[in-house]
Amino acid sequence: MNVVSRIEALDLIERARRVAAIAAAHADDVDVKARFPGEAVEAMKAERLLGIHIPVTFGGEGATTAEIAEVCSILGQACAAAAMIFSMHQIKASSIVSHGAEAPWHQAFMKRIVDEQLLLGSATTEAGIGGNMRNSICAVEVDGDTCRLEKDATVISYGEEADAILVTSRSHAEAPPSDQVMTVFLKGQYTLEKTHDWDTLGMRGTRSDGFLFKAEAPAEQILPKPFAEIAAQSMLANAHILWSAVWYGIAADAVARAQSFVRAAARRTPGVTPPGALHLAEVSGELQLVKSNIVSALEHFEAAQGDEEKLSSMAFAVAINNVKISSSQMILTIINRCMIICGIMGYKNGTPYSLGRHLRDAHSAQLMISNDRILANSSTMLLVQRPDTSLLG
Template sequence: MKAAVRTDDALAEVRAVTREHADTTDREARFPIEALDALRNRGFLGLVVPSEYGGLGATPAEMFTIAAELSRDCMSVGMIFAMHCQQVMAVVEHADRRLRTALLPRIARDQLYLASVTTEAGKGGHLLTSQAELTRDASTLHIDRFAPVVTGGAYADGFLITMRAPDARSGSDVSLVYADRTQLDVSAVGDWNPLGMRATHSIPMKIVGDIPADQVVGRHGAFRDIAVRTFAPLAHLGWASCWLGTADGALARTVRMLRDTRQRRDLNSELLLHRLSQARQRLDTVHALIQHATDVLAAGVADISTPRVQLLLNAVKLTASKECVAVVDDLIELAGLRHGYLCDSALKLERALRDLRSASLNYGNDRLHAADGALVLMDRDVRHV
């Protein structure tokens, strides 16, 4: 594919920039502007924009692979990229022709970076409801919303924002709107000082502004459909790919260290071999699950909204979020204090562990298990896709 040819060298270049700045952006909890510029310079922000609009026309599977590769060096950069692509895909698949034609060529040509605004203070991570109401007059939509966690919000060129639909009858009538940064008054209203994912710079923001009425993505009140068909699948598979890439990178660095003869590690130790086997087995399991779910989506044979497909997608998220962090935790045990636990160790296991600790929280696993329980009851025959 055209994009794959173009991205091999380009990806190596972006990874080199990412590696160079990863320690600093983590330490300072600042946005990785150097890596974003490198992505921009090589056209990656238009990766999933269809070629008819000037993008690279890559598939979701290719996007997941790139997100995983970036995450080997810095999970924050991988997640920033995956989340941007998820936003772009929502426009590709759900915006009407006018909005697609206006926005997609700009994303590809000007390499616009899009941020996501779904979380709200009162409802936490619940994706399918919203409290802040979108108001409208004849030609304008008025946005006035607090957003507690906005990855890259200080640097984004555009925002996809969920809000309660105009004239909504309940909190689950949610609309998704697109707004250019220039159409908004966006201000940071706090800091970002987390345990991990520090370079995502996911600050709280106040977002106010007026946008033309036709910047709604899909129909008013119909965000549920966008969430089920695009947002959730791409989030679960994109994030899981980042988590897998981070843990793959950690294992690869550990194996290189072990094979370095200067380290004088006993490579016949049964305990060491058992730990390595278990780590690799966990990663292969996550990889297989991602691959299978990606194939199911690409084949388009099963209705994505059915309980079986939803359960599979949720299983990807739940399994990857638990297994990848467990792998890195075990690698720290295996590597020991000097290589495993020190912040300046070349293995970078402590950063990987801190970053991966966010996986269960990034759309809470408890929330997902509660949804899964109800889905299990709906799939009476217990058949898998």
């Protein structure tokens, strides 16, 4: 990294830390009330973070996936819900950046994201197919220059708070379920009729209620590439990496709290190794494994940029799937160990060592695109794809 880009990266980290401080101050209240983390999102907008992935050509900062992942991690250490909202927004932005940059409407929309700090939501799940985002029941209707869509979405990420929602559907009424497109609908172009309330164990602040979604907009807002390409070449890799960065942030904060607990115990009994010290050393190694997993994925993704064949390959899909599986499973082990280290002070709410929110938020990780569904997809690919056994990638 040259001097200029290094300075820019440091500036991005400082901006993220200022947002994280605000997010942390409201995290418990957001969790208890299951409310949208409005203070944190307003801080993201004030720090101009929502447009960082947009290319410089369209007014953004051209931030890399690695830089965005670092922001996700910083926010994840403060408020998991705010961090997940930020990551979901950037995943949607990546679809437009990667697959809409040649289309005039989407070029103008990218400029609007930067100028107006628009928050992008997601509607990829649907009643009747659950979380299988690679199939749709609903179909977009194109009538001349206009498109219309009605979708029974069981979950729309922070749907009522989003400024625009990216929605998947079949490409037309006669298309098979896997022949999908993604369309950008702006607030004012759609209505939301709530069908499910977001009252969950964790990630309560994401406010991902279910809605009957009805929209009408210019047909040029349909992304020009099939959703199969969007998912394979940008969306899934960004999702698995950025989600993992959020989860790493949650686990990192849990380890930091456990470390503080052990240090406090050591100060009370000088010369005596606290009981939790050995567990702390063990959990530190596990956290490092999660970090290494994410860093490796970032390097793998960066090396594949611009190579559509590599991005769409089975080998790449299996590798990226493995990142999500391993990260989502290991953070639960880490936070559980931290709970054991902190004991009752970690189990109780309202202490400096409280870990209940961390643990509940972390349980969502294995459900965001079900690990069983991902493993089933990987197992099918591994029947024909040789595993990569090289240490050099």
